[in-house]
Amino acid sequence: MQYILQTNQLTKRIDEKELVVDVDLHIRKGEIYGFLGPNGAGKTTVMKMLTNLWKPTSGTIELFGEILTPKSYEVLKRMGSMIEFPTFYDHMTGRENLRLHGEYMGYYNVNSVEEALRILDLTSAADQPVKRYSLGMKERLGIARAIMCKPELLILDEPTNGLDPAGMKQIRDLLKTLCTEYGITIMVSSHILSEIESIADTVGIIHHGRMRKEISMRDIEESNLNYIEVTVLDEKRAVYVLSEKLGLSNFKLVEGGTIRIYDPEASTSQLSKALSLNDVEVLFIGRNTETLEDYFLKLTGEVDRSC
Numbered sequence: 545m546q547y548i549l550q551t552n553q554l555t556k557r558i559d560e561k562e563l564v565v566d567v568d569l570h571i572r573k574g575e576i577y578g579f580l581g582p583n584g585a586g587k588t589t590v591m592k593m594l595t596n597l598w599k600p601t602s603g604t605i606e607l608f609g610e611i612l613t614p615k616s617y618e619v620l621k622r623m624g625s626m627i628e629f630p631t632f633y634d635h636m637t638g639r640e641n642l643r644l645h646g647e648y649m650g651y652y653n654v655n656s657v658e659e660a661l662r663i664l665d666l667t668s669a670a671d672q673p674v675k676r677y678s679l680g681m682k683e684r685l686g687i688a689r690a691i692m693c694k695p696e697l698l699i700l701d702e703p704t705n706g707l708d709p710a711g712m713k714q715i716r717d718l719l720k721t722l723c724t725e726y727g728i729t730i731m732v733s734s735h736i737l738s739e740i741e742s743i744a745d746t747v748g749i750i751h752h753g754r755m756r757k758e759i760s761m762r763d764i765e766e767s768n769l770n771y772i773e774v775t776v777l778d779e780k781r782a783v784y785v786l787s788e789k790l791g792l793s794n795f796k797l798v799e800g801g802t803i804r805i806y807d808p809e810a811s812t813s814q815l816s817k818a819l820s821l822n823d824v825e826v827l828f829i830g831r832n833t834e835t836l837e838d839y840f841l842k843l844t845g846e847v848d849r850s851c
């Protein structure tokens with residue numbers, strides 16, 4: 545089994561409205577999968593279907609090698625989730641909330657509650673009523689609740705939403721620990737690029753309900769996103785030299801006489817020499833790499849760097 549979770553043309557319509565259309569996503573065991581998209585893109589809708597809270601209009605979900613149906617109780621036990629902001633009994637303590645949840649779900653034992661509290665760094669606050677918890681503590685309590693069943697896969701919908709930078713970092717560090725030390729595969733959604741960029745192994749970018757791109761961070765770092773940027777006085781002539789004299793096609797005009805060349809074989813010395821020999825004055829030439837931000841922008845036309 546290559547993927548522990550994958551979807552095939554997953555679609556959700558409510559009345560006439562298309563919330564999510566033909567989404568194919570693929571999550572490998574042991575990775576952190578960042579599910580990235582602007583507000584309203586369809587992240588929560590997909591996650592609700594993955595966790596059986598919503599029934600897809602069409603398409604399939606394969607979880608641990610089995611097609612998910614409303615009766616897939618056994619495979620669903622192997623997954624923990626936190627969809628949207630977690631709610632609790634505010635007058636009860638953190639520990640009591642976890643205990644109650646465990647009892648209700650049928651997997652309560654003292655150790656699982658204490659371990660979840662410890663991992664999420666909530667032991668010292670465990671006897672306080674949840675109404676005294678900060679937003680970040682509530683998010684962490686929500687994750688503690690989701691890992692009590694010792695899941696192999698954890699699905700988290702915007703767990704850093706509304707947190708300050710320190711709270712966000714705490715959650716990011718925690719997700720890395722859950723993945724590397726506890727071997728939990730994690731799917732985490734966010735509309736904030738930097739949240740995903742720093743922890744994910746793979747990103748899926750969704751926009752207007754459609755998956756725009758699924759790509760590993762390694763591929764983003766290593767492959768076709770490296771380019772040579774050249775700024776010239778005579779852009780038209782430069783394009784002529786690149787295409788007609790050098791036979792290049794994989795380049796694009798950016799703005800103000802700047803051209804990006806994506807050919808892995810091209811070198812800055814070869815390009816500047818060829819341009820100069822053909823009377824194109826080069827003002828700047830250098831190598832650069834597109835970041836996930838460039839990528840995200842290109843695919844969605846918007847970017848949120850709010851932290």
Ligand SMILES: Nc1ncnc2c1ncn2[C@@H]1O[C@H](COP(=O)(O)OP(=O)(O)OP(=O)(O)O)[C@@H](O)[C@H]1O
Nearest residue numbers: 558561563581582583584585586587588589590735
């Ligand atoms: N119950 C519903 N009925 C009709 N439309 C809905 C319903 N729930 C969500 N939507 C719409 O579906 C689209 C996708 O919403 P969704 O909550 O999945 O996006 P999201 O990417 O999670 O965004 P956000 O980060 O803002 O929660 C939005 O246009 C939203 O208004």
